[in-house]
Amino acid sequence: QVQLVESGGGLVQAGGSLRLSCAASGRPFNTYAMAWFRQAPGKERDIVAAINWSGTWIYYTDSVKGRFTISRDNAKATVYLQMNSLKAEDTAVYYCAGSESRIGVVERERYDYWGQGTQVTVSS
Numbered sequence: 001q002v003q004l005v006e007s008g009g010g011l012v013q014a015g016g017s018l019r020l021s022c023a024a025s026g027r028p029f030n031t032y033a034m035a036w037f038r039q040a041p042g043k044e045r046d047i048v049a050a051i052n053w054s055g056t057w058i059y060y061t062d063s064v065k066g067r068f069t070i071s072r073d074n075a076k077a078t079v080y081l082q083m084n085s086l087k088a089e090d091t092a093v094y095y096c097a098g099s100e101s102r103i104g105v106v107e108r109e110r111y112d113y114w115g116q117g118t119q120v121t122v123s124s
Contacts, residue, residue: 009118022096029077038092
């Protein structure tokens with residue numbers, strides 16, 4: 001079993017930056033792929049970015065390309081999401097997720113472990 005704990009959310013003005021962190025425990029971190037999802041009120045939980053176990057494969061949804069960066073530190077069992085040039089439409093609860101598939105995957109149903117979520121609010 002894997003436990004995931006997110007941190008780093010908050011309130012920021014449009015154009016600002018935030019860095020989300022997700023600390024994992026329970027299994028060797030380099031045995032699973034990781035991702036960040038987000039869910040705005042009344043909407044589906046959608047993928048934002050994903051990274052395979054080694055960091056050699058990375059995926060971004062189109063709306064965040066060039067603004068967000070996903071990374072992982074296997075020694076610290078932590079995955080990060082650096083968010084720059086934030087927009088009001090980035091406002092959502094952000095969830096960290098882990099997949100037992102070591103390769104990169106983007107489908108929500110392929111993720112086995114979820115954090116509790118952290119709120120990101122961007123004011124315009």
